Amino acid sequence: MLNTRAVQILKKLYTEDDYISVHDLAEFTKSSSRSVRYNLQKIDSFLRKNRLSPLQRHHLKGVKIDKEEKTVNFLAEYFRKENPYKRIFSKDEMKLFIVLNLLIHQKEIPISFFEITLNASRTAIINFLAEIKTPLEEKGLKLNWVKRKGVFLTGDENRRILEFANLFCERLSMNEFYNYMELGKTSTGEGGLVFRHVFNKEDLQYIRGLILFLENELGCTYDDRSFLILTVYFTRLINRSTDPTGLNGNLIPHRPVNRQIDRISFILLEKLKERHPEIIADEKEVAYLTSIILSMKTVKANRKRPGNFSELADKLIGKVEEACQIRFREQTSELKKLLLQHIEPMINRIRFNITLENPLFDEIVQKHRRLFLTVKAICQEIGAEYDVAINDHEISYLTIYFAAMMEKIPRNEDLPKILVVCIEGVAISKYLAMSVTKLFNIKHVDTLPVREIHPSVVENYDLVISTVDLPDIDKKKVVRINSIVTREDVEKLKARLHLNFNKRTQNHVAKVERLVHVIQESCEIKDIYKLQYDLLVELLDDQEKEQYQQEKRYRLEFSQDEIRIGEKARTWKEAIYLGAKPLLEKGYIKETYAEKIIQNLEDYGPYMSIAPKVLLSHAGPDDGVNENSMSVLTLEKGIDFHDRFAVPVFVIITLALKETKGYLNLTEKIIRLANQQHTVDRIIRSANKRDVYHLIAKHLHLN
Incomplete structure (x- = not known):
């Protein structure tokens, strides 16, 4: 049986008429020459087994296929067949498949299962397991290996379910998942592979019925992520029924929960037990399911859910109005409805130690920092009164509701x-x-x-x-x-x-048209549409920029001496230290500054990744800053920070500021630079410190 890499090589040889060197094949498959030679031997055996001529070899030119008619026809038919090699999965796709299987299943999974399903070698699977071990441990999940049986995960059940949901929503299509769940339709790609091996189709349809029953009982509709979390819970429950150890006691709430939800949870478990009699539906399991149901987010509530958080919502609205000196007036009822829809499950998530991450957390905090900090201060005050500690991700969701209401404009009924x-x-x-x-x-x-x-x-x-x-x-x-x-x-x-465009934007559009006309009279414009939009974005941001125009400009220590090109780092921590090293050598920062950056990343995750391939490495003014300074590091090979962009980081900008005044203005410029992909690619490719310095200094207006 040919593995995926051997099939890649065979297809490459099939499409070429001339010899291809082992080195070129290694570049093509992104593997070693030794691996290529091993797979060429596999191809030879495959060809001989099918009574075809083996590969032709030349000690200088490389290898090629004998293009006799019999061989060409056989391979053409082989590649056309519906077989497991038709879809060759990437390294990331295979790692995702392994992780999702480990998260959903309870018992040991044999290595051979991954070998056969992914059509990969045992060595490749073992390497993938080694790569995912540390990220899983950072999530509080331990990868275990039992000799002659396989691998399995242990750890907190909540984290297990939420990690599955996060990865699934980030990488796979929920629309394809619903089609598979309801109609049995599946694609030949990554999603289809996961659906077939992670879920039981018949169980999925039954679970869908349970969730629809739950929604009907509560008079609500769950959002896609919550629907998936409930699906994963029931799937895990079926898989956990084979494990007599059951649930970790820490997951069960210590105070009384809602009796109505308790009753519904009991009914759901009894219904599932009809299909799977081996399930243990005891009080502990009922309490756990209740905690999950109370913590899920809805997009629509047809009637009032159990519990009354109206007073809390009123206090939150009143304090935000007071702090921001605004009045929501006719928008108050809509805002309150949205808040109530979020607050009850939020309180229950906090009670049951379930963390719901906001995928746009960094963007919300960046764009609405003042509002976020205002809501956070109010939540801390109200939280003390209600004996709950509201985390930053939940606060960012609340911030979205307030920001949306603040930005709401009068609607014209003739518009779309x-x-x-x-x-x-x-x-x-x-x-x-x-x-x-x-x-x-x-x-x-x-x-x-x-x-x-x-x-x-x-x-x-x-x-x-x-x-x-x-x-x-x-x-x-x-x-x-x-x-x-x-x-x-x-x-x-x-x-x-x-x-x-709305009225304010329309005024800017007219101004942009005049500016473009003036520019055309003086020089040639390569892309007039790009220029128009760039100018429009700049004008729309003028209002925010005005608050920074009066700020005192400060000195920033940044020169070619603070730039390092093509450095090598084995881990993300080593990369952080390398980025801070030029500033440390000049005495601009203390050793504690880099240590604090690493601590922040460990505590809060990769929030410093501001764009694909770019990380803004920084800590606070009191964490060891002697001078306002900045350094730039480019890496020969990217480092995976497991951020939301899902690509390795190649550029680390280390920023150390002794004072906070003007900080947002400078950060905004850095983020704009980082989001210009062509500029970032130029920085990565550059082998000259001087070029990198002038490129960055120009964009940050440091000259």
Whole structure:
């Protein structure tokens, strides 16, 4: 049996008429020459087994296939067949498949299962397991190996379920998952492989019925992530039934829980027990399921859920109005409804130690820092009164609701009606809608999870804005954009429905047209549309920039001496130290500064990754800063920080500031630079400190 790399090599040889060197094949497969020679032997055996001529070899030129008619016809038919080699999975896809299987299953999984399913060698699987071990341990999950049996995970059940949901939502299509769950449809790609081996199709359909029963009992609709979490819980429960140790006692709440939810939890477990009699549906399991149900997020509530948090929502709204000196007036009822929808499950998540991460946390804190800090201070005050400690991710969700209401503009009934579809749930959907309304007048905006999207629903809207693919919906009505609206997204929206900019933006558009005309008279413009949008973005940001214009400019120690090119680092910690080293050598920082950066990354995750391939390494003014300074490090090989961009980091900008005044202004410039991919690629490719310095200094206006 040929492995995936051998199939890659065979296909390459099949498409070429001349010899190919072992070195070129190693470059093509991103492997070693030794691995290529091993796979060439496998191909020879495969060809002989099928009574074909082996590969032709030349000691200088390399290898090639004997292109006799019999061989060509056989291989053409072989590649056309529906076989496990038709879809060759990447390294990241195979690692994801292994991790999801370990998270969902309870018993040991034999290495041979991964070998056969992924069509990979035992050595490759063992290497993948070694790579995922540390990231899992950082999540509190331990990878165990039992000789002659296989591998399995141990650790906190909540973390296990949430990690599965996070990875699944980040990497796979929920729309494909719903099609598989409801209709049995599956793709030949990464999603199809996971669905077939992680879930039992019959169990999935039964679990779907349980969740729909739950939603009907509570009069609510769960968002996509919560729906998945409940699905994973029931799947894990079935898998856990083979383990007599059961649940970790720490997961069970110590204080009384809601009796109505207790009753529904008991009914759900009894229903599942009818299909799987081996399940243990005791009080401990009922309490655990209740804690999960109470912690899930909804996108729609048809009637009031158990519990009364109206007073808490009123206090939160009142204190935000007081702190920000605003009045929500007619928007108060809508805001309160959104807050109540979030607050009850939030309180229960805190009670049951379930952490819900906001995928746009860094963007929210960056764009609405003052509002975030205001809401955080109020939450700390109210939290002390209600005996709950509200974490920053939950606060960022609350911030989204307030920001959306603050940015809301009067609606004109003659303007388009829009539906926002977002897998992350109602908070991110509202944030997305808010971003769009900054540029356009919109008649009406509704939000729905992916699983409720149906052609009959879409008929009521002029446009569907989605952050995921919707293959079953009329493409003429759907615009696929990013969660954070980019210039390209604005262009898509403007072209699709010929939307008009809002009044404030329209004034800027007129100004941009005049500026472009002036520029055209003096020089040639290579891309007039890119220039127009760049100018528009700059003008839209003027209001925020005005608050920084009066700030005193400070001295920033940054020169070619603080730049390191093409350094090597084995770990992310070593990369952080290498980035800080030039500043330490000049005495601009103390050793404690780099240590604090590492501690922050360990405590809060890779929030310092500000763009693909770029990390802004920094700590606070009191963490060992002697002079305002900055350094830039480029890495020969990227380091994986396991951030939301899912690509290795090649550029580390270390920023040390002795004072906070002007900090946001400088950070904004650095983030803008980091998000210009062509500029970042130039920095990575550059072998000259001087070029890197002038490129960065120009963008940060340091000269």
